[in-house]
Amino acid sequence: MSGIPYERLKAFEGRVAATAGRGRDPVNEPMIRHWCEAMGDTNPAYQGPDAIAPPTMLQAWTMGGLSGHTGRSGAHDELFGLLDDAGYTSIVATDCEQEYLRPLRPGDRIVFDVVIESVSERKTTKLGTGHFVTTRMDVRAEGDPEPVGTHRFRMLKYAPAPKKPRVGRPRPVINRDNAGFWDGVGAHRLLIQRCGGCATLRFPWLPGCAACGSPEWDTVEAGGEGTVYSYVVMHHPPFPAFDPPYAVALVELAEGVRMVSNVVGVPYDKVRIGMPVRLEFLRVAGDADGEWELPVFRAVVGSGG
Known part of the structure; x- marks a missing residue:
């Protein structure tokens, strides 16, 4: 594994990873129903003629499925290829943050832009050593210039740490509530x-x-x-x-x-x-x-x- 000058990675910050991406399906009642059934969410706001989509479905409307999306720029692949070549060949999603600005409704068609927001300096974790990459997706309804929400997604591209001897099962976190x-x-x-x-x-x-x-x-x-x-x-x-x-x-x-x-x-x-x-x-x-x-x-x- 070789190190990459941080200035080279930082140069990817602000580069566009996707422009005018489109959701494969419009916001629709069947997907809302399936989501609510899976989550056990019976909120009446998600039902009936004036239904809105659950805000936490924001990412679901943008997912490209197995065939992915068209229109993605090469910046994302270029960055990940650079990290792969340096030995950071593993990846794990670490967290996401969402901001909801207005509700989506059945019939809305989704468009989105994605930018590489940040690349961290090299970090050492229990999984291994690597770089955290954060992308920001601005989601809009077609025909509306204002965003309906923002989705930040953070991943760790890392070189796995050497395997350690097998250890016991970690205990659950026990507090006064459980x-x-x-x-x-x-x-x-x-x-x-x-x-x-x-x-x-x-x-x-x-x-x-x-x-x-x-x-x-x-x-x-x-x-x-x-x-x-x-x-x-x-x-x-x-x-x-x-x-x-x-x-x-x-x-x-x-x-x-x-x-x-x-x-x-x-x-x-x-x-x-x-x-x-x-x-x-x-x-x-x-x-x-x-x-x-x-x-x-x-x-x-x-x-x-």
């Missing part, structure tokens, strides 16, 4: 919060009810039955104590709430949406402080999943 949940897991009980005001069940645990605002709550114990609502297969990047590829599922419990966990008992490439699963508790080795419990879901074999 300590009761992890106490339950330690006792092999999966506890769901129930609002003391409107009896709405909620997961993950929160200090107050999103439906009525009440801070009062108690718990109900999940029976353990569920189905795979959605899932992803993790391939990269690898982290200590995790051995990709493996499936991470969004499991819908019989009680109606959803939680993220691993599916065990079947190969990662056999996990399917709708697959019935049942709760069990997995004992794992921690980094340096003994063993602890995790709730996972075992595929129910022979049930048509």
Whole structure:
């Protein structure tokens, strides 16, 4: 891996990466409905003849799919090619920031411009050493010169750090809002919060009810039955104590709430949406402080999943 003079990288700041890019589809009701169902968002503003699109869908309207977009300039590819040649061959998305200026409505057609906003000096992280690249996308509705929102996307282009000996599973962050949940897991009980005001069940645990605002709550114990609502297969990047590829599922419990966990008992490439699963508790080795419990879901074999 060779270093790149920072002045050479900094020269990419302000260069255009895409001009007048177009969303592949107009803002539309079916995509809004699918998004709201996946997110469990029942806000009435996203329904009916005067519906608006959820603001957090801003990036969804600009995505190019597998075939990508036309009209992208060479600045982005040139920068990433330069980093690749210097040995920074891996990439991971680190974070994004969105600013919403006005709502989008069904029928709006999306156009956008993208600029390389910043390239950091060389940074060393747990993943490896590299450079953070931030792009800014200004999103507009066709025919309107004013932006409807801005999307900043930050990536790390890096050279992977040398592999370290396998270590124990990192412990979850436990605080006053979720300590009761992890106490339950330690006792092999999966506890769901129930609002003391409107009896709405909620997961993950929160200090107050999103439906009525009440801070009062108690718990109900999940029976353990569920189905795979959605899932992803993790391939990269690898982290200590995790051995990709493996499936991470969004499991819908019989009680109606959803939680993220691993599916065990079947190969990662056999996990399917709708697959019935049942709760069990997995004992794992921690980094340096003994063993602890995790709730996972075992595929129910022979049930048509």
